[in-house]
Amino acid sequence: MVEFSTARINPVARRTDCLVLGVYDRRELTPSAQRADEAAGGVLGQVLADGDLSPAGGSTALVHRPPGLPAKRVVLVRLGARAGLDDRAFRRAARSAARAVAGTGSRGAADLLAEAEVGGGGGDEAWRVRTVAEAYGDAVYRFGEGKSEKDAASGPSLRRVAIHSAGGRPDARAGARRAVAEAAAIDAGKRLARDLGNRPGNVCTPSHLAECAAALAEELEAVSTEVLEEERMRELGMGALLAVARGSREPPKLIVVEYAGGAADEAPVVLVGKGVTFDSGGISIKPAAAMDEMKFDMCGAASVLGAVRAAAELGLPLNVVSVVPAVENLPGGRACKPGDVVTSLSGQTIEILNTDAEGRLILCDAISYAERYDPDTVIDVATLTGACIIALGHVASGLFTNCRELGDALRAAAARSGDSCWELPVWPEYEEALKSNFADVANVGGRPAGSVTAAVFLSRFARERRWAHLDIAGTAWESGKNKGATGRPVPLLVQFLIDRAGR
Numbered sequence: 001m002v003e004f005s006t007a008r009i010n011p012v013a014r015r016t017d018c019l020v021l022g023v024y025d026r027r028e029l030t031p032s033a034q035r036a037d038e039a040a041g042g043v044l045g046q047v048l049a050d051g052d053l054s055p056a057g058g059s060t061a062l063v064h065r066p067p068g069l070p071a072k073r074v075v076l077v078r079l080g081a082r083a084g085l086d087d088r089a090f091r092r093a094a095r096s097a098a099r100a101v102a103g104t105g106s107r108g109a110a111d112l113l114a115e116a117e118v119g120g121g122g123g124d125e126a127w128r129v130r131t132v133a134e135a136y137g138d139a140v141y142r143f144g145e146g147k148s149e150k151d152a153a154s155g156p157s158l159r160r161v162a163i164h165s166a167g168g169r170p171d172a173r174a175g176a177r178r179a180v181a182e183a184a185a186i187d188a189g190k191r192l193a194r195d196l197g198n199r200p201g202n203v204c205t206p207s208h209l210a211e212c213a214a215a216l217a218e219e220l221e222a223v224s225t226e227v228l229e230e231e232r233m234r235e236l237g238m239g240a241l242l243a244v245a246r247g248s249r250e251p252p253k254l255i256v257v258e259y260a261g262g263a264a265d266e267a268p269v270v271l272v273g274k275g276v277t278f279d280s281g282g283i284s285i286k287p288a289a290a291m292d293e294m295k296f297d298m299c300g301a302a303s304v305l306g307a308v309r310a311a312a313e314l315g316l317p318l319n320v321v322s323v324v325p326a327v328e329n330l331p332g333g334r335a336c337k338p339g340d341v342v343t344s345l346s347g348q349t350i351e352i353l354n355t356d357a358e359g360r361l362i363l364c365d366a367i368s369y370a371e372r373y374d375p376d377t378v379i380d381v382a383t384l385t386g387a388c389i390i391a392l393g394h395v396a397s398g399l400f401t402n403c404r405e406l407g408d409a410l411r412a413a414a415a416r417s418g419d420s421c422w423e424l425p426v427w428p429e430y431e432e433a434l435k436s437n438f439a440d441v442a443n444v445g446g447r448p449a450g451s452v453t454a455a456v457f458l459s460r461f462a463r464e465r466r467w468a469h470l471d472i473a474g475t476a477w478e479s480g481k482n483k484g485a486t487g488r489p490v491p492l493l494v495q496f497l498i499d500r501a502g503r
Helices: 031-039 043-049 087-102 125-140 170-198 206-219 230-236 239-245 291-314 359-373 386-392 404-417 428-434 450-459 490-500
Strands: 003-007 019-024 060-064 073-080 108-111 160-164 223-228 253-260 269-273 275-279 319-329 340-343 349-352 377-382 397-401 421-423 466-471
Touching (some): 003 125, 003 170, 073 087, 125 170, 170 291, 206 223, 206 275, 206 291, 230 239, 239 319, 239 359, 253 291, 269 359, 269 490, 275 291, 291 490, 349 359, 359 377, 377 490, 386 450, 397 450, 404 421, 404 490
Parallel strands (some): 269 377, 377 466
Antiparallel strands (some): 340 349
């Protein structure tokens, strides 16, 4: 992990392995870059004149041993048009710069991008400092647990990053320090989520998730963990969750992690995360192609555990409970079948028309279980539907809610964190698709509006609460050569909790 600090950095005097400077369009250097260029005898300006820095936003150019500067390297980063520099463009530039620095072999860096003025959803210096820090956290992340020691991937050598802060008033300096603390906590939460998501299904089982949750309680102050076993879930009447687990030899777990940062009588925020550690589809089995990626079907669980970790590390003054229903969904002689009817913890009966729509079955019982905490707010997070990928691609998570105020708060958190979401409806008209001749509700409603009908199904179990559902099927992991968990929506969830805590 990278150690972050803030300082008023003099680019002409700073000794560092790598100095990061910004360039606007039309070869316009930022103030610090101008100072560095003058000290270097115009070398940086010549790099721009020679066309070594692409005009595309986020492009980078590396200058080795610039004369007149104590820095071993300078990375120039294209910010874009100065007048139109918004939060998206700045975030893109920060990420590109971090990747470029991580690829140089530098052990330390001094980044001055936060001096740029940014409009749009961010703007203030604290936001810019945090955005830069988060970019470095992502750039140095590597997952090599499954590789042999001989072939283990060597990660970036970057260990320390100093981020420029103009300083000024004490509140501005405090804001910059708070920004790097938030970035470090979010990075720790994302790392936990990504590590859990990237582990193979034969390692990251429901029992493994329970062990990791217990480790959080041992490591972090004000955090406690409880794990409900199959027998207890059967006593409670969690028929929907247990139906999904029947086909696997791996025992299901209901994992509860509590962070008590607020007053004892303060109603908590409950985060419910889908924890299907491998999803074959059950009897309604999935196609073989890319089925290995179904180890990522527990990324909702991983993200709510990561969010609790970040909240605890920041010491946020609020109560947070994460509830993780953890199962494997496999075919077998005891597996549930299409047409089966089960009774959920809420007492509602469910006709299982498709065993590959299992996430909503475990979530509905977990949402009902959350009622015992008398929560102020319930947010469930799940890689729930392929239909959400069809609707939103891999850019934004789907947001569904029964509360306008909660939806506004989550969208604001998404904008500030850069962890995008887009709201879709949960109108009563969609309930028609879930009608069943044999039970209170069916677990699928057909192909049309599949992500919406899945959310509407979940809403039946949270009618009395401020509730929101985040469908992260398109954002929880990447495929192809960059295959791996992204850690989303940890930044969104943590920003929501920071905002709620009044920070």
